[in-house]
Amino acid sequence: MQGTKSFWKTSDRWFKVALALFMLAWILTLSGAAWFKLNGLGMGFDLGMYEQVIWNTAHGRAFETSAFRYTNNHIGADLIVLEAILAPLYALLPDTMTLLVAQVIAIAFGAVPLYLLTRDRLQSNWAALGIGVAYLMYTPLLYLTLNEFQPRAFAMVLILFALYYLDKTRFAPYAAFLFLALLTRSDVALIVCMMGALAFVWRKPWKFSLAAFALGAVWFILAVFVIVPSFKTDSGGFIYFETYDWLGKTPVAVLTTVLTKPAYVLQTIFSPQKIQFLIQVFGPTLPFSLLRPDVLLLAAPTLALNLLSQYNVQSNITRQYAAMLYPVMYASAVLGIAWLARQKWLTTRVTRAHFVHAAVVWILFFTLAESLWVGNPVVSQYRKGASPRVATVRALIADIPADAALGISNHVGPFAGKRQGFYFFPPHEYYTHNTFEVSEYLLIDAQADGNTPGVKAGLIQLQNNPAWQLVAQRDGYMLYHKP
Known part of the structure; x- marks a missing residue:
């Protein structure tokens, strides 16, 4: 005892x-x-977006981003000082x-x-x-x-x-x-x-x-x-207010809807x-x-x-x-x-x-x-482990000039953040809206992203546009170049 x-x-x-x-x-x-x-190719565009901001900050371009339609500085999306705090660590281990x-x-x-x-x-x-x-x-x-x-x-x-x-x-x-x-x-x-x-x-x-x-x-x-x-x-x-447009266009309008139409609001909640x-x-x-x-x-x-x-x-x-x-x-x-x-x-x-x-x-x-x-x-x-396709996407990105403007589909994003020209494919209302115009290369994961309606439509547009040339296609990846 x-x-x-x-x-x-x-x-x-x-x-x-x-x-x-x-x-x-x-x-x-x-x-x-x-x-x-x-x-295992399980991460998406946002990881590349954050890495681009921190990579740019580590290289003296504070909070610079090319990923968004409405700003070229990530502070224009949200004030995240943490990115600058992490930049020195990232500079040591990029x-x-x-x-x-x-x-x-x-x-x-x-x-x-x-x-x-x-x-x-x-x-x-x-x-x-x-x-x-x-x-x-x-x-x-x-x-x-x-x-x-x-x-x-x-x-x-x-x-x-x-x-x-x-x-x-x-x-x-x-x-x-x-x-x-x-x-x-x-x-x-x-x-x-x-x-x-x-x-x-x-x-x-x-x-x-x-x-x-x-x-x-x-x-x-x-x-x-x-x-x-x-x-x-x-x-x-502030872009995130648009999430609540169904309640009103301003914070006051949102509060008014919540207080005056509780049944309507509770249906969503x-x-x-x-x-x-x-x-x-x-x-x-x-x-x-x-x-x-x-x-x-x-x-x-x-x-x-x-x-x-x-x-x-x-x-x-x-x-x-x-x-x-x-x-x-x-x-x-x-x-x-x-x-x-x-x-x-x-x-x-x-x-x-x-x-x-x-x-x-x-x-x-x-x-x-x-x-x-x-x-x-x-x-x-x-259980899933790493994908054999990861070597392919890394090799394709390595072959693209570092200063070239690159548009990428969602699952390519995590591997492409270390460049100033980094755009979302297909054109998006919040991310890049003019991907075809600003990109010199487009790298698309047709296997992982090809079934989404936007990527399907974007691929059709690429195939019908003589300005874009398919320069590589392997393991489900398609690399286009606009000379």
């Missing part, structure tokens, strides 16, 4: 070592899966995998604030380790990690650290992590504002609320209404796909996360942006749009368990400890079970 007691009282240091070892194994495994997905591995490492470190929050609130090193492992095994998080390069992934971890320091009432690191989170995407400013609301609800010193409200509101207004529009080459505003999406996101942490609606305030902006969108990709866990929900789910679950553990019906310290550990096992079990239901993307990538 004495041995059992000493086992459960093992020093916190060894639990931190265990978490660090699990994180290291996770980083190595997920980095390998990212390599397989990249070389490879696509640099970005993918940096993302994997950043996401892994989200387990640290969750471990600390759980240890302090649940008074259990075992529970802390269990929550850290559950977070890293969460299926939507695995999909996010392998979904090309996503600035939201970095924001997610920074918000977790800010939440931990808010809980500890440590202002300096709290404010620092909130500021760093703002450097990832402009919409993160809305979550920073919600952190101020949470600080108010928790009755933290006034500076915690004021700093978050001021930082978030000022950043959002300046970024969305001043800085981003000033870098656009057309007269439009509670579609079958979105209900399934909510179950997949919340499922592993239920019912505990629902016990802390105060913490769920942090999820409100992301939920609103995704549920009010009519684009199905925004309610799909295999994409990046729900990323900012993931840390909130686990943090709210931990604090929900802590609230239950304080209730009078748990009469002794032993019963409280048993309850806490059972609750964490519950979360860990359903986190792992979700992989069986939805599918584990890491296992999938290792």
Whole structure:
């Protein structure tokens, strides 16, 4: 019996070592899966787009991009200072995998604030380790990690650290992590504002609320209404507002529709796909996360942006749009368990400890079970492995002059980002709209992209245009040149 007691009282240091070892194994495994997905031709144009911006920035052309219809500087799409922060690292290691591995490492470190929050609130090193492992095994998080390069992934971890320091009432690191989170995407400013609301609800010193409200509101207004529009080459505003045109053309019109036509709005919010999406996101942490609606305030902006969108990709866990929900789910679950553990019906310290550990096992079990239901993307990538076609696409791109303007179809994108002339094929309303005019070469993955209506139409146009010559065709790739 004495041995059992000493086992459960093992020093916190060894639990931190265990978490660090699990994180290291996770980083190595997920980095390998990212390599397989990249070389298995499973990534798309956006990865090349981000790499082009960071590659340009590393070469002194800050935030320059050729991928968009409405801007030649990525700030004209969104204010992502993170790209400049990563540019020196990329300059040292100029490879696509640099970005993918940096993302994997950043996401892994989200387990640290969750471990600390759980240890302090649940008074259990075992529970802390269990929550850290559950977070890293969460299926939507695995999909996010392998979904090309996503600035939201970095924001997610920074918000977790800010939440931990808010809980500890440590202002300096709290404010620092909130500021760093703002450097990832402009919409993160809305979550920073919600952190101020949470600080108010928790009755933290006034500076915690004021700093978050001021930082978030000022950043959002300046970024969305001043800085981003000033870098656009057309007269439009913030491009992502167009997602909500069905509700109104302005933020005020959107709010008016939501308040005056609730039934109309609810039909979109509670579609079958979105209900399934909510179950997949919340499922592993239920019912505990629902016990802390105060913490769920942090999820409100992301939920609103995704549920009010009519684009199905925004309610799909295999994409990046729900990323900012993931840390909130686990943090709210931990604090929900802590609230239950304080209730009078748990009469002794032993019963409280048993309850806490059972609750964490519950979360860990359903986190792992979700992989069986939805599918584990890491296992999938290792099973698929690399594609023999990847050597072909790399060789074809290597044969194209580095200073030549290149139009590429979606699945060629990840291999073509290191050039100034980088365009989307076929012409697109948001990406390149005049691909035929600005490109000197067109490289199309007819095997992977050829069944999409736009690529089909584009290929027909190419074949009927004598100005374009087919100069290479192998392994499903078609390379055209316009002399």
